[in-house]
Amino acid sequence: MIKAVDLTHYYDDNPSGEKEYSLEGVNLTIREGEFVVVLGHNGSGKSTFAKHMNALLLPTGGKIYIDTIDASLPENTWEVRKRAGMVFQNPDNQMVATVVEEDVAFGPENLGVDPDDIRRRVDKSLKEVNMYEFRKHAPHLLSGGQKQRVAIAGIIAMRPKIIILDEPTAMLDPSGRQEVMKTIRQLNEEYGITIVHITHFMEEAVQGDRIVVMEEGKVIIDDTPKNVFKQVDLLHSIGLDVPQVTELAHELRLEGIKLPEGILNIEEMVEELCRLK
Template identity: 90%
Template sequence: MESKSNREEKEMIRAVELTHYYDDGPEGEKEYSLRGIDLTVKEGEFVVVLGHNGSGKSTFAKHMNALLLPAGGKIYIDSIDATDPENTWEVRKRAGMVFQNPDNQMVATVVEEDVAFGPENLGVEPSEIRKRVDKSLKEVNMYEYRKHAPHLLSGGQKQRVAIAGIIAMRPKIIILDEPTAMLDPSGREEVMKTIRQLNEEYNITIVHITHFMEEAVQGDRIVVMEEGKIIIDDTPRNVFKNVELLKSIGLDVPQVTELAHELIKDGVPLDEGILNIEEMVEAICQLK
């Protein structure tokens, strides 16, 4: 795999006026979950999607994996039209999806068999599957657990096995729909470390949906959704300068970012968009 530093500016995801609705309004009317989404994600990018419940972020993610088809517009995955049902298999070979609950993705009673499930469905030769399973488990630091029963693993370990199962299918894109929501802080850090490694070392394009702001700051870009629309698409620093806007739509900001914001309101000459403790310490030291 090519390193992230050498990546080409190739489009891996492109949504054009993407629209989706459910027929489950109070009187059977259309409830729009996506309202004309336009978004392009380049090869090797790490894009974080934020939004409160009902903003449309999970619906959008499912279109990237062809789990849902739109009511209007288009979405292309590695230049393949994902709105054409005949392309579903090719889309899913390129874009793997990791869900919130790892137990829902476990299909076998032994870790290595679970990781082998995806490549087997793709018709990969057994000798190649063996290589892929071992390599994928090593990439998520779970190789030593290959003979273990998945139900005996911790939440973070289970999620890393789920990610290994996706990696074994050799996708170009991994879409993660709140993969750390059910994990403790240690498990969240395990999974985020794995995601960062796959992105930085192997150039896999990442779309990461989360409600943890400390995870969001690790992306290259943050896309903020509200009522089925994209309202912000920018770097983490620029996104988190909009403290009042984010709070107005029900989102938090990193604690240190909010602290800096409050200090600025009290007249302390700090920059908006401080993202972590190290930046805060440096900014305060410069005041002296």
């Protein structure tokens, strides 16, 4: 569904005259139906990469293909956006209407969808994110998690094959983050939508099929959550955390307790501690 080939992006407005690379030779393939998490500290290139998947930015070198369409060509922008929808960090910045159902209808209207079909899409999308009962509400009266679910419904109504989420839970409380992650997992597992989820919450990262770690505009790790979080020292060296339970297991191993690497959740930790007992 997504294929980056030597993808490069730089800004040439640096006062020194030097090219400032935000992506440098990224090669990555994401298959249909995958749930891929992208990690990296601020400035690593992950948000720039996300914007290329939705044609918000065009490459200055290399190529990126979305569902076999060359997203580096300006004339393909709208075809790319029909296939890849994007959800941003701040839900308030994504609301364009004063009523929830009108906000969800905005995307399909801009795609020229038939009005009767828009009605069906809006109702179905709101039901899929469990927000149908709020369809007549004003968005500003909703909680942060509810707003973000409405934003996701607006993307679903456009019938994309891919949803790219750029730190969608960063401004939410723990309850809101849980709501949004449950919705994301449901869209992936039940409807087969390809998910690219950018986050700095490691407990969210373990829910992906794969984790891609970026550093200085390059992909430095691409593996399963268990194999990625085995590399505690490497992740710390580039300014990233690991899940708390993984950190605890790592520290216990340093103290001589024989725990396996890559423990990702409390259940695994309890099981291994009971096995030692």
